[in-house]
Every structure is written in C-alpha cells, then in structure tokens.
Amino acid sequence: MRTHLARLGVRHWSLAGLAFCVLMMAVALGLEHIAGLEPCPLCIFQRVAVLSAAAVFAVAAIHNPEGRVGAGLYGVLGLAAVAGGIGVAGRHLWLQSLPPEEVPSCGPGLDYMMELLPWRDVVAMVLSGSGECAEIDLLFLGISLPGWTLIGFVVLALAPLGILLSAFRERG
Template identity: 45%
Template sequence: MLIPKSRHLHILAFLAVIGLLATAMFFEHVMMLEPCPLCITQRIAFLILGLTSLIAAIHNPAGRGLRVYGGLILTFAIVGAGLAIRQLYLQGLPPEEAPACMPGIGYLADVLPMNELIRVMFSGTGDCAEVQWRFLGLSIPGWTLIAFIGYSLFGVLEMIRKRDIVR
C-alpha cells in the first residue's frame, strides 16, 4: 500500500485542526453555545496537535524525526481523547450526580489561583454535563473523541512508517 508523503499528511492534519477549531468558533459565536472548561481544554489539545503537525510539515522529517513527531501527536491525541471521555462520562451522569455548575471560564480565570483553574479545566464542571448539540446521536465530545482517535491513528502511522513513498 502506498502512503502519501509525511509532509502532505501533516499539512492535511493541520488543515483538519483549522476546520475543527473554526467549527468550534461557529458553535460559540453563531449558534451561541457557551463552551465549558473541558471544551476549552479540548480546543487547546487540538491547537497543540495542529501546531505540532504544522511544525512537522515545515521540518519534513525522516526516520527518527517521523517517530518523534508521531509520538508527540499520539501523546496529545490521547490526552485529548481522555478529556473527551471525561466529558462524555459527565454527560452520562444523572443530573443529581453531576458536579455543581460554576460561573463562566472568564470569571474563573479572574478569581481562581492557577492551580485551581487547571484542576477545574481538566476535571470539568456541571456545565460540562449539559448536552447542547447532537448530530447523528453524538454530542460534541463524542465527535471530538472520534477526531482524537483519528489523530492517534495518524500518530501511530507516523511512528511505524519506514519511509515516504509517493506515486
């Protein structure tokens, strides 16, 4: 099986992240869906994935470099998948078991110390348990989980590929 050049795949991965983040901005600013702390943290994970892919495309590595970038992409994708799974878990809880709702993330950033803000960003709040949008039966974190799984597979591909082959 012929696999496109690594540089082309990284450019596609970067463009996919741009599309995902543009979709998030559309949801927030056009559909007026307020992002929760876990949503914002997943956006950051996508941003890091996109920047890693952009740097890899510019660098155009071979050999060990492919494995390093692949490992970074796999690591960030696994972290993002963990965040999406956490949000799906919160969305599956009965309302009485969901964590308490908190003020918006802007207010929390102003009043909470950094270590507490990071804890809230990674653990979620009651806002993270609210399902605001569905498509084909999946909520937003369900779709982001699929994207993170795709990036994980891409990271593994970059780690195991021997060389760039193109027709």
C-alpha cells in the same frame, strides 16, 4: 491502497493532520459564533488539544525530518496532544452520562479561575467538571458534541500514527 499509505511521508501525514485540525476548529468556532453555543471549560480544553496537535503538525510539515528520530519525535508529540484531547473528551462524555443528582454543581467561569488561581489548580478544577459541562446542548445523529469531538480525535490519531509509520518503516 495499503502500500500507497505506507509510502506517505512525514509532510503528507502532517499536512493531513493539520487540515483535520483546521476542520475541527472551524466546526467549533462555527458552533460558537454562528449557532451561539458557548463553550464550557472542558470544550475549551479540547480546543487547546486540537491547537496543540495542529502546532506539532505544522512544525513537522515545515521541518519534514528525514531521519527516524525526528519523525518519531513529531509522531509521539502529535499522539500525546491527540491522547490529551481523547482524555478530555472522554471525561466530558462521562460527565454528560451522569444522572442529574450526581452532576457536580456549576463552578466559577474559566476566565475568573484563570485570574485568581494557579494554572495547576485551574486544570484540576476544570477536569473535575461542573454542571455546565454536563449539559447537552446539541445532539447530531444521537451523539453529543463531546462524542463527536472524541470521534474527531480518534480520526486525528491516524496522522501521528502515520508519521510514526513513516519513521519506522524500512527505507529502501
């Protein structure tokens, strides 16, 4: 099995990563539109990270670079998008772990902030967290949604790591 995984190319890893991104977004949109769970600002940032990774994987799958430089670039870009998602999901979990008296107060909605503030200030405010991000709306097997998203990002990290493996393995 290990040798089979080592033989997978950039396109295979990219398509696998893209498929997993589609799955993650389908779950997120299903929870929003079917289960009625409104995403908080940190949830939206996690979706942006998934979509960023999906864009990298889609371009990598279409391009399917042969050389180490191209494949390495896609691997690093994909890993950066996934790492961003891991960071935001981790921050979200941390906010949920705070005692109620330490939870930041609820701030304005993301749409409102995007209309009035520069992008940099919006990012800083969202990452500082708010009360709505600390709410736990759903537990599945004892793990909150940001916890599952963090697990999803860790699994998703296998795709860019696979791309990097294919970029730097010896060619025979």
